Amino acid sequence: MIGGFAVLLGFQLGGEALAHLLHAPIPGPVIGLLMLFGWLRMRSFTDLDTPEALDRTELAQLTGPLLRNLGILFVPSGVGVLEYADLFVARGPAVLLVLVVSTLLTMMVTALAFAGAQSLAARIAIQRRTQLEGGTGTSAAQPSESPNLAEQEGLNERAA
Amino acid sequence: MSELRDSVAWLSTLPLTWLALTLAVWLMAERLAVAVKGHALANPVLVSVIAIVLLLKLSGTTYAHYLSSVQVIQALIGPAVVAIAVPMFRNWPVVVRNAAPIALALPVGCITAVVAAVLISRACALPDVMVSSLAPKSATTGVAMAVSQGVGGQAAMTATFTVATSIVVAVVLVPLMRVLRIKDSAAIGFAAGLTGHAVGTARAFQIDSVAGTFAGIALCLNAVLTALIVPMMLR
Numbered sequence: 001m002i003g004g005f006a007v008l009l010g011f012q013l014g015g016e017a018l019a020h021l022l023h024a025p026i027p028g029p030v031i032g033l034l035m036l037f038g039w040l041r042m043r044s045f046t047d048l049d050t051p052e053a054l055d056r057t058e059l060a061q062l063t064g065p066l067l068r069n070l071g072i073l074f075v076p077s078g079v080g081v082l083e084y085a086d087l088f089v090a091r092g093p094a095v096l097l098v099l100v101v102s103t104l105l106t107m108m109v110t111a112l113a114f115a116g117a118q119s120l121a122a123r124i125a126i127q128r129r130t131q132l133e134g135g136t137g138t139s140a141a142q143p144s145e146s147p148n149l150a151e152q153e154g155l156n157e158r159a160a
Numbered sequence: 161m162s163e164l165r166d167s168v169a170w171l172s173t174l175p176l177t178w179l180a181l182t183l184a185v186w187l188m189a190e191r192l193a194v195a196v197k198g199h200a201l202a203n204p205v206l207v208s209v210i211a212i213v214l215l216l217k218l219s220g221t222t223y224a225h226y227l228s229s230v231q232v233i234q235a236l237i238g239p240a241v242v243a244i245a246v247p248m249f250r251n252w253p254v255v256v257r258n259a260a261p262i263a264l265a266l267p268v269g270c271i272t273a274v275v276a277a278v279l280i281s282r283a284c285a286l287p288d289v290m291v292s293s294l295a296p297k298s299a300t301t302g303v304a305m306a307v308s309q310g311v312g313g314q315a316a317m318t319a320t321f322t323v324a325t326s327i328v329v330a331v332v333l334v335p336l337m338r339v340l341r342i343k344d345s346a347a348i349g350f351a352a353g354l355t356g357h358a359v360g361t362a363r364a365f366q367i368d369s370v371a372g373t374f375a376g377i378a379l380c381l382n383a384v385l386t387a388l389i390v391p392m393m394l395r
Contacts, residue, residue, distance in 0.1 A: 026383060033244050113261075113265040
């Protein structure tokens with residue numbers, strides 16, 4: 001567990017340092033996230049070549065429980081919101097209205113755009129496949145094409 | 161009786177008391193969520209926040225004292241954000257497969273978030289300082305505060321709006337997606353992270369690790385894009 005924490009804090013520190021040096025508008029932990037991701041990708045060619053190898057690391061054993069309980073970390077800042085309750089009271093329901101309506105709208109538009117693009121991509125993939133089959137349909141292309149298609153169809157089902 | 165009141169008063173000055181109470185309240189809020197089968201309003205973050213506020217009021221404890229008592233909890237936010245790299249690495253094939261939806265939903269969602277907040281708050285005749293403080297509210301708190309100050313907003317006000325937004329997202333996420341008939345974890349997670357940054361991401365991780373991964377990706381990307389778009393729109 002300590003090993004896992006050391007990795008997380010080390011990358012956070014690296015991210016904070018880089019953000020400070022570059023005057024980046026991005027928070028240090030976000031840069032640390034990207035750096036840790038890059039490091040894991042590099043290790044996927046050596047020791048982290050299977051999901052089981054990742055599960056065995058102290059890092060993965062810490063991040064699983066940490067991320068499943070992410071919510072409690074934001075209880076203190078949530079309490080701070082009610083500390084500023086006068087902000088909401090002062091402007092009547094207007095601020096609450098803006099908050100709720102714009103938030104619902106953003107979630108709806110984002111989710112629909114995402115799901116729409118998914119089903120469109122899946123449809124294009126199927127069309128391309130039928131075109132390929134209608135054409136020469138060389139036997140060599142077949143094995144490499146089918147697993148990809150199976151994935152895309154699965155995607156289509158989930159989007160629909 | 162007065163001795164009892166004295167010891168309660170003494171206990172409420174101890175940092176340990178508030179740390180222990182926060183954990184206890186969170187555990188009870190989680191039990192409650194399970195008991196009511198995950199009803200949206202029984203969101204553990206929302207329930208815990210309300211319970212803690214009541215306890216602070218009852219004991220006459222200031223928010224500043226509470227915050228300094230539970231600093232160790234807040235100190236874990238940074239490492240937890242870094243930790244998102246692990247499920248992102250694990251789910252990378254799904255991310256690559258969804259590159260096109262991400263590329264579309266990111267700008268569409270980010271622009272909707274900013275434009276909706278600005279237009280609706282102007283329509284409600286809110287003062288400019290509030291409009292500027294509301295505009296970046298879907299970005300993660302640190303970024304939103306910096307962006308808001310750059311366009312004439314107020315950092316503390318922005319932090320409040322930002323956290324309130326993410327709690328709204330955590331509460332409505334599952335019912336809203338059910339209404340929209342969206343079942344794909346990637347789509348649900350992306351919407352949660354883009355709109356509701358950290359608490360939205362926390363809610364997505366409760367669904368599954370794919371939803372959490374996409375929420376984390378959306379949180380990062382939207383932080384960057386919001387920092388670019390808000391100054392363009394409000395200047």
